[in-house]
Amino acid sequence: MLQYDCVIVGGGAVGLSLAIVLGQSNYKTLLIEQKVPGKIQDDINARTIALSFASHRIYSMLGVWEKIKDPISIQEVLVTVKGQYGSSKLTAEDQELPSLGYVVGTQELEQALEETLQGLTYVDILRPATVLSREARQDAWHISVSDMAEKISCKLLIAADGMTSQLRQEQQISCQQTDYDHFAVMTNLHIEKGHHNIAYERFLPKGAIALLPWQQSLATCVWTVDEMQAQSLVNLDDDSFLRECQHQLGARIGKPIACGKRWCFPLKMQLATNQMSARFLLMGNAAHSLHPIAAQGLNLSLRDIWQIRSQIRKAKMHCDIGSVDFLESYLQARKHDQERVIFITDKIARFMSGGPIPTWLRALGLTLFDSLGPLKRRFTAFGMGI
Ligand SMILES: Cc1cc2nc3c(=O)[nH]c(=O)nc-3n(C[C@H](O)[C@H](O)[C@H](O)COP(=O)(O)OP(=O)(O)OC[C@H]3O[C@@H](n4cnc5c(N)ncnc54)[C@H](O)[C@@H]3O)c2cc1C
Secondary structure: EEEEEEEEEEOOHHHHHHHHHHHHOOOEEEEEEOOOOOOOOOOOOOEEEEEEEEHHHHHHHOOHHHHHOOEEEEOEEEEEEEEOOOOOEOOOOOOOOOOOOOEEHHHHHHHHHHHHHHHHOOEEEOOOOOEOOOOOOOOOOEEEEOOOOEEEEEEEEEOOOOOOOOOHHHHOOEEEEEEEEEEEEEEEEEEEEEEEEEEEEEEEEEEEEEEEEEOOOOEEEEEEEHHHHHHHHHHHHHHHHHHHHHHHOOOOOOOOOEEEOEEEEEEEEEEOOOOEEOEEHHHHHHHHEOOHOOOHHHHHHHHHHHHHHHHHHOOOOOOOOOOOHHHHHHHHHHHHHHHHHHHHHHHHHHHHHHOOOOOOHHHHHHHHHHHHHHHHHHHHHHHHHO
């Protein structure tokens, strides 16, 4: 029987980051991922993710940040309402920080995480592989994995296998789901006059459109719309899609002249009713999957992971990370931040989706928000994860 402290199922950004933390703390870890990495896309077709200032600090301390290829700094966030005068501007300068956050390619991030893992002797990776069966013993799991004759024993089993987590279902942990009846259409736009490191968020009568600065003159566009509009936006030819984007974004950002592949996602929030059971922990999207509008999903999970690192460091000696005490302390410590981020993200998602709030009232709200210094600073700090 092969002995591990921890088995992580799921090698997305959360599983990989967690494996780094455990490996760097000398906890013998096995990561099981069902897929092999895809090939790197060119910039116009790349998927991107916004990392907060706090996530930047976490990845810097884990030795990941310097390996991420070409992160783009966000210097300013400009929020406007289509057809109205109200607006709000958040800047890194006002926060007296070098950046509000960064945009990185998801594949570049995964590459940097993989590279960091390669230097860690305490971490093994099995890929492509899945868990075939598992048996709970008094103080360990006994697991069999595809293509492996020998069984595995571990003190803690972590499900980082995403929103539809099979392990969560097998542990009979239920979820609360909020369906926003909206879809996100996502693509990269080539903007004629460049992005100048500014992120834009624009309220529309029904939904919102956001631009994140990306490589050179590219910007990642996330447009939230209802199901019918999502389908028609995905089916439009490029020229008509670009015209629609220009119409919604207005003249200020410049002319979008090319676009990449378009993806479409249903917008839901899904929260596990319990994130732990005996020697079992849910992490990442398996535990809490948020509406992407506030760009908080991975950022929140990284702070969860950082808490695990802090607890291990505090224990000084090699501790039993699957014990009830360890897992309960972790959840207790993370409760406030998780609840806060879930609450605020849900409120932003509802505000963004339009509903009964008229656009003039949204513009007025935004102008008021912009004039309230302390509230604005607190909100900026929320976005930055600090
Ligand atoms: C449109 C959109 C934009 C977003 N933008 C941002 C943003 O800007 N900032 C931010 O912080 N967050 C953002 N998020 C959220 C962020 O993408 C997620 O929080 C994060 O990717 C979750 O990572 P994860 O590793 O938990 O899950 P996943 O990325 O889903 O990874 C799960 C992994 O588990 C593997 N797996 C599944 N089942 C098994 C199995 N049975 N055995 C083995 N392996 C398995 C899968 O292959 C996959 O690799 C966004 C989300 C969306 C949808």
